[in-house]
Amino acid sequence: xxxxxxxxxxxxxxxxxxxxxxxxxxxxxxxxxxxxxxxxxxxxxxxxxxxxxxxxxxxxxxxxxxxxxxxxxxxxxxxxxxxxxxxxxxxxxxxxxxxxxxxxxxxxxxxxxxxxxxxxxxxxxxxxxxxxxxxxxxxxxxxxxxxxxxxxxxxxxxxxxxxxxxxxxxxxxxxxxxxxxxxxxxxxxxxxxxxxxxxxxxxxxxxxxxxxxxxxxxxxxxxxxxxxxxxxxxxxxxxxxxxxxxxxxxxxxxxxxxxxxxxxxxxxxxxxxxxxxxxxxxxxxxxxxxxxxxxxxxxxxxxxxxxxx
Amino acid sequence: xxxxxxxxxxxxxxxxxxxxxxxxxxxxxxxxxxxxxxxxxxxxxxxxxxxxxxxxxxxxxxxxxxxxxxxxxxxxxxxxxxxxxxxxxxxxxxxxxxxxxxxxxxxxxxxxxxxxxxxxxxxxxxxxxxxxxxxxxxxxxxxxxxxxxxxxxxxxxxxxxxxxxxxxxxxxxxxxxxxxxxxxxxxxxxxxxxxxxxxxxxxxxxxxxxxxxxxxxxxxxxxxxxxxxxxxxxxxxxxxxxxxxxxxxxxxxxxxxxxxxxxxxxxxxxxxxxx
Numbered sequence: 001x002x003x004x005x006x007x008x009x010x011x012x013x014x015x016x017x018x019x020x021x022x023x024x025x026x027x028x029x030x031x032x033x034x035x036x037x038x039x040x041x042x043x044x045x046x047x048x049x050x051x052x053x054x055x056x057x058x059x060x061x062x063x064x065x066x067x068x069x070x071x072x073x074x075x076x077x078x079x080x081x082x083x084x085x086x087x088x089x090x091x092x093x094x095x096x097x098x099x100x101x102x103x104x105x106x107x108x109x110x111x112x113x114x115x116x117x118x119x120x121x122x123x124x125x126x127x128x129x130x131x132x133x134x135x136x137x138x139x140x141x142x143x144x145x146x147x148x149x150x151x152x153x154x155x156x157x158x159x160x161x162x163x164x165x166x167x168x169x170x171x172x173x174x175x176x177x178x179x180x181x182x183x184x185x186x187x188x189x190x191x192x193x194x195x196x197x198x199x200x201x202x203x204x205x206x207x208x209x210x211x212x213x214x215x216x217x218x219x220x221x222x223x224x225x226x227x228x229x230x231x232x233x234x235x236x237x238x239x240x241x242x243x244x245x246x247x248x249x250x251x252x253x254x255x256x257x258x259x260x261x262x263x264x265x266x267x268x269x270x271x272x273x274x275x276x277x278x279x280x281x282x283x284x285x286x287x288x289x290x291x292x293x294x295x296x297x298x299x300x301x302x303x304x305x306x307x308x309x
Numbered sequence: 310x311x312x313x314x315x316x317x318x319x320x321x322x323x324x325x326x327x328x329x330x331x332x333x334x335x336x337x338x339x340x341x342x343x344x345x346x347x348x349x350x351x352x353x354x355x356x357x358x359x360x361x362x363x364x365x366x367x368x369x370x371x372x373x374x375x376x377x378x379x380x381x382x383x384x385x386x387x388x389x390x391x392x393x394x395x396x397x398x399x400x401x402x403x404x405x406x407x408x409x410x411x412x413x414x415x416x417x418x419x420x421x422x423x424x425x426x427x428x429x430x431x432x433x434x435x436x437x438x439x440x441x442x443x444x445x446x447x448x449x450x451x452x453x454x455x456x457x458x459x460x461x462x463x464x465x466x467x468x469x470x471x472x473x474x475x476x477x478x479x480x481x482x483x484x485x486x487x488x489x490x491x492x493x494x495x496x497x498x499x500x501x502x503x504x505x506x507x508x509x510x511x512x513x514x515x516x517x518x519x520x521x522x523x524x525x526x527x528x529x530x531x532x533x534x535x536x537x538x539x540x541x542x543x544x545x546x547x548x549x550x551x552x553x554x555x556x557x558x559x560x561x562x563x564x565x566x567x568x569x570x571x572x573x574x575x576x577x578x579x580x581x582x583x584x
Contacts, residue, residue: 129516
C-alpha cells in the first residue's frame with residue numbers, strides 16, 4: 001500500500017516482496033542472534049568451565065584442570081546426597097502430580113455448575129514462582145507457629161509438633177509435598193485440554209457397543225490422550241529435575257544439605273561459593289542424565305504416537 | 310444408589326482438592342492482614358478478629374517496596390513487549406514457510422526448554438560484567454527477552470497456524486507486502502494470542518529470581534523477587550512483612566493469569582493434542 005514511501009521500512013518491504021528467503025532471514029535474525037549470543041554461547045562456555053579451575057573470587061587463576069572438578073564432585077558427600085534426593089524428588093513429584101492432575105481433569109471434563117469458577121481457583125499456582133510457593137509453604141510448615149502443625153495437633157493426628165523443615169527425616173518429604181502441590185495444576189490444565197478434544201462420536205460409538213464408564217476410559221479416553229500424556233510427563237520430569245526454586249525458597253538445601261537436589265546444589269555453588277567449575281561439572285552430569293532419560297523414555301513410549309509438539 | 314455414591318465421592322474429592330489448593334493462598338493473605346502480635350500468638354486464629362493493613366504500610370514505608378514494584382513493572386513490561394515483537398516475526402515465519410533450517414531452529418528452541426539453564430548462569434554473569442551491564446535494568450530486560458523467545462515463539466506459532474494463509478495472500482494480491490500484510494491483516498485477527506503471549510511473558514519476568522539476584526545488588530534497582538530474597542535473609546522471623554510482600558508479589562500475576570489462562574492453554578495444546 002505504502003511501498004512507494006521513500007522510508008527505510010518501505011524499501012525493506014519492497015525488497016522482501018518477491019523474496020520469501022530475504023523475508024525469512026529478516027524475521028529470524030533477531031531471534032537467532034540473541035539466542036546464539038545469550039543462550040548458546042554462555043551454555044557452551046559453561047560446559048568448558050567444568051574442565052577449568054574457575055573461582056569467581058580468584059579470577060586471575062583460571063586454568064584447565066582436566067577432570068578434577070568431576071573427581072571432587074564424586075567424592076563430595078553433599079553431592080551423593082543430592083543425587084539420591086533428585087531421584088526421589090523427580091519420581092515422587094511426577095507420579096503424584098500426574099495422578100492427581102489426571103483425576104482432577106477427568107472430574108472437570110463433565111460439565112457441572114460452577115466449573116469455570118472452580119477451574120480459576122484450582123489452576124492459579126501456575127502463575128506463581130517456585131520461590132514464592134517455597135516461602136508460603138515455609139510459613140505453613142513452621143515448626144513453632146506453622147498452620148500445618150496446628151491443624152494436625154487440633155485434629156489429634158500428632159501430639160507433638162514436627163520440625164517439617166528442620167528435621168532431616170522430614171525435610172525432603174516436606175519439599176516434595178510443596179512441589180506436588182505446585183505441579184498438579186500443570187497436568188490438570190494440559191490433560192483437561194486434551195480430554196476436551198476427544199470427539200464425542202467416539203464415546204457414542206462406545207456406548208452403542210455397550211461399553212461402560214471404565215471401559216470407555218481405558219479403551220477410548222486414555223489412548224486418545226496418550227500423546228499429551230507422553231509429552232507432558234516427559235517435559236514435566238525434565239522441568240522438575242532442573243528447577244531448584246521451591247527448594248531454594250523453602251529450605252535452601254538445609255538442614256545440613258539434606259534437601260539439596262542436583263540443580264539446587266549447582267545453584268548454591270554459583271550463588272554462594274562462586275565455584276563455577278564445580279557448578280558446571282554438576283551441570284554436565286545433569287545434561288548426561290537428561291539425555292539418557294529422554295532417549296530411554298522415547299524408546300519405551302515409541303509405540304504411542306507422539307504429536308509434533 | 311451406586312451412581313449416587315460415585316457422584317458423592319466425586320464431589321467430596323473436588324471439594325477437598327479445592328480446599329487444599331486455595332488454603333495456602335488464604336493463609337498467606339490472612340497472615341498479612343493480622344496485627345504482628347496475633348501472628349505469633351496461640352491459639353492460631355483462622356479468621357482474624359482485627360484486620361489491619363499495618364504490614365503493608367510497613368513494607369512500603371520502611372522497606373521501600375514501591376521502588377521494587379516499580380522496577381519489576383518496568384522490567385517485566387519492557388521485556389514482554391520486546392519479546393512479543395521478536396517472537397511474532399519468528400513464529401510467523403516458522404508457521405508459514407518450510408525452509409531448510411526450519412527443523413534446526415525448532416530443535417534449537419526445544420533444547421533451551423530442556424537443558425539445565427543454570428549451566429549458562431555463571432558465564433552469563435561474566436558476560437554481563439564484560440558488557441558493563443551488571444547493576445542495570447537493561448541486563449534483566451535483555452536476558453528476560455532472550456529467555457522467553459523460544460517459548461513465546463512456540464506459543465505464537467500455534468496461533469498463526471490456526472489462521473488460514475489465504476488471508477494474507479488476499480492482502481498481498483491487493484498490493485500489500487508480506488510484512489504489512491502480517492502487521493495489518495493477520496495481527497489484528499490474533500490479538501488474543503498476542504495478549505496471551507504478552508501476559509505469559511510478563512508473569513515469567515515478574516517471577517524471575519536467580520538472574521536478578523546475580524545481576525542486581527543496588528537497592529534502587531532491585532526487583533520484587535530480589536527484595537523478597539534479601540528479606541528472607543534479613544528478617545527471617547518477620548512473617549507479617551514477609552506475608553505482605555508475598556501477597557503483593559503474587560496478586561498481579563494471579564489476576565493476569567486468570568484472564569489469559571484459557572488462551573495460553575489453547576495455544577500450547579494446539580500441537581500436543583492433535584493426536
